[in-house]
Amino acid sequence: MSGPGNNLMGLDVGTSRLVVARQNGDGFEFESQLNAFVSVPYSKMTENALRREAVSFHTMNGEIVVHGNEAPRFADLLNTETRRPMTVGVLNPSEKEGLAVIRRLIENMTAKGPGRPKICFSVPSAPLNGEEGLTYHEATLRQMFQELEYDVRTINEGLAVVYSELEDTNYTGIGVSFGGGLCNVCLAYLSMPALSFSIAKAGDFIDSSTAQVTGDLANRVRITKEEGFYFNGHFVDKLQQVLTVYYDDMIYSLINAMKEAFSNTRRMPKLTKPVPIVLSGGTASPKGFRDRFEKTLRQTDFPIQISEIRVARDPHTATARGALVAAMTEM
Ligand SMILES: Nc1ncnc2c1ncn2[C@@H]1O[C@H](COP(=O)(O)OP(=O)(O)OP(=O)(O)O)[C@@H](O)[C@H]1O
Ligand SMILES: [Mg+2]
Structure with a gap:
């Protein structure tokens, strides 16, 4: 079943993209957004100009924020780099606005139906021979989902591909x-x-x-x-x-x-x-x-x-699809 009633989802929380998978009849459907944003100081002039360019944005802390799939085009217009809520697989601790941006992107993609969303989201593995640096990332996302009142569980990203x-x-x-x-x-x-x-x-x-x-x-x-x-x-x-x-x-x-x-x-x-x-x-x-x-x-x-x-049949959606398979089996 697709549409608003469908609250069971797989979510790939990626450094580059957020991808949501849902069931649709016998198949799956996907939606993705770039995990990136650009912000400029708020002014009425800029707001009007962006409206005329049909760039979608929101205002946050006195700034105009363009996030998701629109961010690169806007960055390119301004000849600047996009800002990234995550880096090397995990939340970027030096990007203050990052978590708020991720939260908004995830809410837009998932909070569509009346019921409480049930989501299995992907988490990366620790680097080979490296420090286990994943605790902050996973705990912070879990806390965010708790605040949103979602039911969540996690799946390792490589396992989701399997x-x-x-x-x-x-x-x-x-x-x-x-x-x-x-x-x-x-x-x-x-x-x-x-x-x-x-x-x-x-x-x-x-x-x-x-x-x-x-x-x-x-x-x-x-x-x-x-x-x-x-x-x-x-x-x-x-x-x-x-x-x-x-x-x-x-x-x-x-x-x-x-x-x-x-x-x-x-x-x-x-x-x-x-x-x-x-x-x-x-x-x-x-x-x-x-x-x-x-x-x-x-x-x-x-x-x-x-x-x-x-x-993979679709390299861009395999992680989200595997996370949905896990959600369907375990949640
Ligand atoms: N057509 C393409 N050709 C080459 N590279 C591509 C193409 N499309 C996307 N990419 C690259 O794939 C990467 C993003 O892949 P993906 O969405 O699987 O990553 P992610 O899940 O967000 O990140 P991670 O798993 O590392 O946290 C980016 O570096 C992007 O530039
Ligand atoms: Mg990934």
Whole structure:
């Protein structure tokens, strides 16, 4: 059932995008907003000008705030960077306005029906060999949902990819989400998370590293990348070439991290059959990504047998979809 009565949702709380999944008949429907904003000091003139441009905005603490999908266009008009409520997978503690912006975006996307929303939202894994820095993020979001009077539970992001895509192997295999702030990996065995971790190299790393080389703003690099980047052997264009360099760096780093994590046999389940890898997330969406990933994996002495490497049916919505599958099963 779709529409206002449908209060069961999966929510991907991503560094780059917030995605809500709902049931719609036998299928699923999705809605997404960029997790970004731009603010300018309030003036009546600016307010009128934005109305004429049909930019949607709200006012907050004496500022005009443009958030969500409208933010990049507005940032580009002002030749500035967008501000981001989250960084490397978690709430950005140095962005004061961030939580209020996320709250408003999430409320707009979820508070549509009369009943109390029931939401399963995604949380990232701790970095491989890194500090567990997730407590503040998860606790703050839980508190926000408590204030909104929603019922919530959480799901690990990599596991959500497995729930979304690996029904055919009885939820056994490796889910990877190549996002904005992080790449999240989860090896699941019969739907149970056996091992999960993240690395802090993903789309934002590719954008900011490329911007440093080419001298552009990262926001501009991102827009160009999303419009037209793909993998090919020869480059007419400097930007494409630099993007490929950092894409390769990320793929290489991730495969090495997987190799290291899966070599630690104490933590590994006893796999009796080769397992699939599913690639998802916005950063996995360019044409040629799967082949590039597979080529690098084949050149690596990988500790477990892989049956196939596939891209999620929709890389942009797999996490939200898996979170909804969890909500439907558990809530
Ligand atoms: N068509 C595209 N080509 C290349 N990159 C893309 C494309 N569309 C989106 N991206 C990139 O994907 C990234 C966002 O992916 P996604 O929405 O999966 O991340 P997220 O879930 O918000 O972040 P995270 O999981 O790291 O918290 C951004 O870096 C964005 O620039
Ligand atoms: Mg994500």
